[in-house]
Amino acid sequence: MAQERRYIFHIKRFLPEISSEPFWQTYELTLSSWERVLDGLIKIQDYLDSSLGFRKSCAHGICGSCAMKINDINRLACQTLVKDLPEIIKIEPLPKLPVIKDLVVDMTPFFEKHEKILPYLINTENLPERERLQKPEDQERILEAITCILCGCCTTACPTFWINENFLGPSALLKAYRFIFDTRDTAQADRLISVVEQMGIFHCHSALNCLKACPKEINIPQHIIKLKKLAVKKALRRSLKI
Amino acid sequence: MGYTDHTQMEIVKHQYDTVIIGSGLAGLRASLEAVKVGSVVILTKLYPTRSHSTAAQGGIGAALGNEEEDDPEWHFFDTVKGSDFLGDQDAIEFMCYSAIPIVIELEHLGVPFSRTADGKIAQRRFGGHTKYFGKEPVRRACYSADRTGHAVLHALYEQALKNQVKFFEEFQVLDIVIEDGIAQGVIALEIKRGILHLFETKAIIVASGGFGKIFKVTSNAFATTGECLSILFEQGIPLEDMEFFQFHPTGLYGLGILITEGARGEGGILINGRGERFMEKYAPTLKDLAPRDVISRAILTEIKEGRGIKGKEYVYLDLTHLDPKILEKRLPEISSFCKTYLGIDPAKEPIPVVPTAHYAMGGIPTDIKGRVLRDTNGSYVAGLYAAGECACVSVHGANRLGCNSLLDTLVFGKEAGLDVAKNFKNFLRGKIPSYRIEKVKGFIEFLNSNKGAERVAPLRERLQRTLMDKASVFRTKRSLEEALEEINNLRERFRKVELKDKGTVFNQERLQAFELYHMFNLAEALVRSALVREESRGAHYREDFPYRDDQNWLKHTFIFKTPQGVEFKFKPVVITKFQPTERIF
Ligand SMILES: Cc1cc2nc3c(=O)[nH]c(=O)nc-3n(C[C@H](O)[C@H](O)[C@H](O)COP(=O)(O)OP(=O)(O)OC[C@H]3O[C@@H](n4cnc5c(N)ncnc54)[C@H](O)[C@@H]3O)c2cc1C
Numbered sequence A: 001m002a003q004e005r006r007y008i009f010h011i012k013r014f015l016p017e018i019s020s021e022p023f024w025q026t027y028e029l030t031l032s033s034w035e036r037v038l039d040g041l042i043k044i045q046d047y048l049d050s051s052l053g054f055r056k057s058c059a060h061g062i063c064g065s066c067a068m069k070i071n072d073i074n075r076l077a078c079q080t081l082v083k084d085l086p087e088i089i090k091i092e093p094l095p096k097l098p099v100i101k102d103l104v105v106d107m108t109p110f111f112e113k114h115e116k117i118l119p120y121l122i123n124t125e126n127l128p129e130r131e132r133l134q135k136p137e138d139q140e141r142i143l144e145a146i147t148c149i150l151c152g153c154c155t156t157a158c159p160t161f162w163i164n165e166n167f168l169g170p171s172a173l174l175k176a177y178r179f180i181f182d183t184r185d186t187a188q189a190d191r192l193i194s195v196v197e198q199m200g201i202f203h204c205h206s207a208l209n210c211l212k213a214c215p216k217e218i219n220i221p222q223h224i225i226k227l228k229k230l231a232v233k234k235a236l237r238r239s240l241k242i
Numbered sequence B: 001m002g003y004t005d006h007t008q009m010e011i012v013k014h015q016y017d018t019v020i021i022g023s024g025l026a027g028l029r030a031s032l033e034a035v036k037v038g039s040v041v042i043l044t045k046l047y048p049t050r051s052h053s054t055a056a057q058g059g060i061g062a063a064l065g066n067e068e069e070d071d072p073e074w075h076f077f078d079t080v081k082g083s084d085f086l087g088d089q090d091a092i093e094f095m096c097y098s099a100i101p102i103v104i105e106l107e108h109l110g111v112p113f114s115r116t117a118d119g120k121i122a123q124r125r126f127g128g129h130t131k132y133f134g135k136e137p138v139r140r141a142c143y144s145a146d147r148t149g150h151a152v153l154h155a156l157y158e159q160a161l162k163n164q165v166k167f168f169e170e171f172q173v174l175d176i177v178i179e180d181g182i183a184q185g186v187i188a189l190e191i192k193r194g195i196l197h198l199f200e201t202k203a204i205i206v207a208s209g210g211f212g213k214i215f216k217v218t219s220n221a222f223a224t225t226g227e228c229l230s231i232l233f234e235q236g237i238p239l240e241d242m243e244f245f246q247f248h249p250t251g252l253y254g255l256g257i258l259i260t261e262g263a264r265g266e267g268g269i270l271i272n273g274r275g276e277r278f279m280e281k282y283a284p285t286l287k288d289l290a291p292r293d294v295i296s297r298a299i300l301t302e303i304k305e306g307r308g309i310k311g312k313e314y315v316y317l318d319l320t321h322l323d324p325k326i327l328e329k330r331l332p333e334i335s336s337f338c339k340t341y342l343g344i345d346p347a348k349e350p351i352p353v354v355p356t357a358h359y360a361m362g363g364i365p366t367d368i369k370g371r372v373l374r375d376t377n378g379s380y381v382a383g384l385y386a387a388g389e390c391a392c393v394s395v396h397g398a399n400r401l402g403c404n405s406l407l408d409t410l411v412f413g414k415e416a417g418l419d420v421a422k423n424f425k426n427f428l429r430g431k432i433p434s435y436r437i438e439k440v441k442g443f444i445e446f447l448n449s450n451k452g453a454e455r456v457a458p459l460r461e462r463l464q465r466t467l468m469d470k471a472s473v474f475r476t477k478r479s480l481e482e483a484l485e486e487i488n489n490l491r492e493r494f495r496k497v498e499l500k501d502k503g504t505v506f507n508q509e510r511l512q513a514f515e516l517y518h519m520f521n522l523a524e525a526l527v528r529s530a531l532v533r534e535e536s537r538g539a540h541y542r543e544d545f546p547y548r549d550d551q552n553w554l555k556h557t558f559i560f561k562t563p564q565g566v567e568f569k570f571k572p573v574v575i576t577k578f579q580p581t582e583r584i585f
């Protein structure tokens, strides 16, 4: 049975038209045990303070809009049930991205990283009349990678990204993996170069923060390790040929 | 520091050959064609991959025949019958035959479909899709686990980037300018900075999705508010078949989040409080895979007659007898959100479900090329197109079959894009007259400065409740009249709305007020169309007129807004092959 409980939402706010400095604001509200942090934020916006800014769309963890830092962990507000949290819920925008307003960050730097790894299928072969065949086990190799919702939880949790904003970051590397290991893609070499030569795979020090942060439970470090292995293997092969 | 005065603000002008509103499947698919002949910009109030299309789980219908024998002709038949014979058969035939190349093309564009053992696109069963003209269920839904929409949306977005389509994300369209019967351009608000942008253009493709948010319980994303339909409606463009709104049978109880029909396609069954598989009674052949309108009514009837689970207002969707591997491999997403939201493992416990508002069959009337119709006589608005859930071609008639919506977005998104490309040379660049800009500014000014006791959220909540209680699965003249009265009442109260957020940067309250203003129009169009149609067909069920009446009502409803109030016209259904028969499943 649903139980009601009082919560304190302690939110880091930023209203650029009022002050150039962020500030903390506290709201008290009662929520049912089945409600999510997103429901709480909506109640605040709807009934307590309409100036509170945050993004939302699907409300069930598939669109990637509502990533934020909740009690020190990057996660999706729509996938975090309040009953699993203590009475005081601390909410901040995703770290290290410019804040536009309150919990709304500018995702441009995040998406620009994706653009650097040629984020689209490239295939220069003649197209067959029907679908290209792909073995189920080959499709399964990219199955985890294609579940990425581009929410940004992983990259903004990564200590390498914190100290070096040019680092491609786990999300873009995962996207690179998604194409490099897709049997239908023919641009493997170019893409491997892009993830090696830009601040890419070899700048990942396996801090594993992304593993904990991913709301879709994708094992991102494992994917990056596979990329590293492949890059090394190809490099060796090339050096042997020379 | 301090807030900016909107009336004084600079306006940014842009010129693109084609403006597309919406970055869901329909908008993206259209862009790939239009960009072949000229510059294309997509305006979207969300970041592209946040569009509602990403939530689609189950699949795309296409008679590929990869898993068993199938035929586009059967798909055609099923769609006609599913539509309760209100769908236009020329359009349906075109869609079902185009389905095969459109899905193959998606594969070529990089969509990571699930695969059969021999490497082809995998297919599964879905409600209402059959072989041999209704004899038994067929595997027709092409899927990527239960994240089909997500897989397709990402692939199309990636291809649009590759092909130099320009995106302005988090831009909310406030006006679509039609003057002298020609599409001229679009006025949009950049949400981040709160400033206006003008797009004068040769062609406009509206691909803004549905409007499920007018209902309280819905599977639809927050942005699914439908203002673009209303913007056109206010300029005299009709809306077609608005009374037909689909309720999906299996929304998570209390949340409305969808459990895909694919779950029943994989063998899931519905159970009432007595442990009976009640669909056997309502649809002896297709049972749990009957069309959605039939199942939604069946569930609510069970509940009404006291056979909900423990007498409560839900039934069970039971997947516990399925091979756990199927849940893991083919339905991972729904398994995970049952666990997250309800603490239920669907492999071990049944899932509590009720119908949830899901899909608008009606919308902006278009022809097969996506051209927006201005009347029932086939005349259209030059340079204006619509595709996807916002449009009504009509391929879904009175009830859409599962998997036919993604198909519709793709087939007719592509057609709209192709037609723009083909006629491109004849289109002139539009002009937005200054009075239109002043009007938009005036509305923003009203929202900024109006004083009164009303607030956006409570009014919206009231509207959503009204539609849910009085105009959803079961309707009567009385309930609809009450709904209409309440809508008018709420609209009146909206005049006294006051916004508390006075900011320009990412002012969501103002956007929501703007959306609410338009939701009143859509709610009214829906309720009035439902009042007019004195019969029951597909998703439109009138308890006071419980039978289908082909004699009088085998026709499309067109509602027009005129200075004198709303007006109706009707358009005959196109019937080519399949004569209406009784709909038994
Ligand atoms: C949970 C769920 C599951 C589904 N599963 C299936 C399925 O398995 N198979 C199937 O065939 N169908 C399914 N559907 C239906 C299908 O997903 C939708 O009908 C379809 O995705 C609609 O696509 P669209 O391109 O028309 O619009 P959407 O994807 O809704 O996109 C609308 C776009 O318009 C933009 N927009 C709207 N208004 C404005 C404005 N004023 N200014 C700027 N931009 C604006 C939005 O930002 C968005 O980008 C499902 C629906 C739901 C809710």
Ligand code: FES
Pocket (backbone or CB within 6 Å): A055, A056, A057, A058, A059, A060, A061, A062, A063, A064, A065, A066, A067, A076, A077, A078, A079
């Ligand atoms: S709202 Fe879509 S992921 Fe949270």
